[in-house]
Amino acid sequence: MSIKTYVLGLLALLLFMPVLSARATCRxxxxxxxxxxxxxxxxxxxxxxxxxxxxxxxxxxxxAWGNALCAACNDHNGxxxxxxxxxxxxxxxxxxxxxxxxxxxxxxxxxxxxEIDKLGVASKVDVFIGIAxxxxxxxxxxxxxxxxxxxxxxxxxxxxxxxxxxxxAGHRFGVHMYSMKSWSDEINCYTSCLVYGVHTSTIPGEDYxxxxxxxxxxxxxxxxxxxxxxxx
Numbered sequence: 397m398s399i400k401t402y403v404l405g406l407l408a409l410l411l412f413m414p415v416l417s418a419r420a421t422c423r424x425x426x427x428x429x430x431x432x433x434x435x436x437x438x439x440x441x442x443x444x445x446x447x448x449x450x451x452x453x454x455x456x457x458x459x460a461w462g463n464a465l466c467a468a469c470n471d472h473n474g475x476x477x478x479x480x481x482x483x484x485x486x487x488x489x490x491x492x493x494x495x496x497x498x499x500x501x502x503x504x505x506x507x508x509x510x511e512i513d514k515l516g517v518a519s520k521v522d523v524f525i526g527i528a529x530x531x532x533x534x535x536x537x538x539x540x541x542x543x544x545x546x547x548x549x550x551x552x553x554x555x556x557x558x559x560x561x562x563x564x565a566g567h568r569f570g571v572h573m574y575s576m577k578s579w580s581d582e583i584n585c586y587t588s589c590l591v592y593g594v595h596t597s598t599i600p601g602e603d604y605x606x607x608x609x610x611x612x613x614x615x616x617x618x619x620x621x622x623x624x625x626x627x628x
Contacts, residue, residue, distance in 0.1 A: 423451055424522050425491040426627065427483055428458040431502025431528075431616075432548065433467045436460055438501060438613075441620035449624055454490070459483035461507065468546035470503070471553045472510045472560050480504075481511040488520050497523040497627050498570065501616045502583070505529025505597075506554070506561070512569045523627055524570030526599050528577065528615045530554045530584055532591035533561050556591055566600045573602040574626055576619055583612040 426446060428439040436443075436458035446456055459479040462470040470476055487496045498521050500508040505526035512518055533539075533556035537549035540558040544550045552560045577597035579589055589595050598605050610618055 421450060421452075422492040423455055424493050424495050424497045424627070425455045425457060425487040426451065427487050427496055427498045427508070428456065429480055429483075429498065429500040429504035429508040430458070430460070431500075431504045432462060432470050433464050434501070434504070435464065438616060439499070441617055442499065442623055445620045445624045457483045457487045461504075468548050471547040471550060472503075472507050473552035476507060477511060477514075480507055481515065484508070484511050484515060484517065488517060495520050495522045497521065497525075499525040499527065499623055500529060501527045502529065502612065503548075503554070506531060506564070509564050509567070509569050510560070513564055513567055518568045518570060521570035522572065524573045524599075525623055525626060526573070526575045526597065527619065527623070528581055528584060528597055528612050529575065529599075530596050531561075531575070531599055532556070532594060532596040533558060534584065534596065535587035535591070536583075568601060569599070572626075573599050575599045575602055575605045576608060576615055576622070577605060578608050578610050578612075578615055580609060581612045581615065 428442060430436055430438045439458055443456060461479040462476045498508050506529055512521060534554045535556060537553065537555040538544055540555040544555045547553060549555045551558060575597050577595050579585060584596050608615055608619060
């Protein structure tokens with residue numbers, strides 16, 4: 397092999413390396429949806445670990461939604477929807493893979509479900525993780541249409557058998573779906589964890605449901621490593 401041929405080959409390899417590198421770091425954009433009166437900062441542990449594992453800041457989207465000062469005012473309709481719907485749409489459009497992963501906590505689980513369903517993009521979501529969601533409703537909210545004085549428990553809220561929950565029941569929200577739940581969840585299990593015989597945080601059709609001995613917020617904060625492992 398001549399020196400000229402060797403040099404040209406080496407240059408070609410060096411020019412090609414950035415392309416290989418870009419492909420190697422292509423990851424699904426991750427959308428993190430906080431719960432009622434929460435904030436994107438609730439996902440700080442998850443965010444930190446994603447960054448450590450190679451996600452860029454641009455590959456992590458965490459919309460802020462709802463009235464942070466009035467838990468009873470928030471539901472799954474109208475102004476609460478817009479930030480989450482926009483985040484999911486923009487994440488899909490900007491993702492280098494064309495797909496996204498979605499992690500929701502508490503009411504952020506059911507809100508993310510609604511927006512994925514309304515947008516018709518379940519096939520674009522590789523992994524959906526619901527942490528401490530009230531997928532089957534909250535007995536503390538009563539059974540629709542009884543004891544639903546607040547928006548959070550109303551027509552578009554989390555009362556058991558609410559029209560909203562009925563509208564998403566049994567739908568898919570990703571290629572793979574997982575739930576993270578606790579039988580010690582002080583919010584979801586206030587009266588009982590079970591709704592019609594199943595834990596309210598379970599997702600119909602899910603790949604697997606993980607049990608933890610944590611409270612409602614610890615389920616989010618202390619499971620970051622498990623969350624990220626499901627995205628690999």
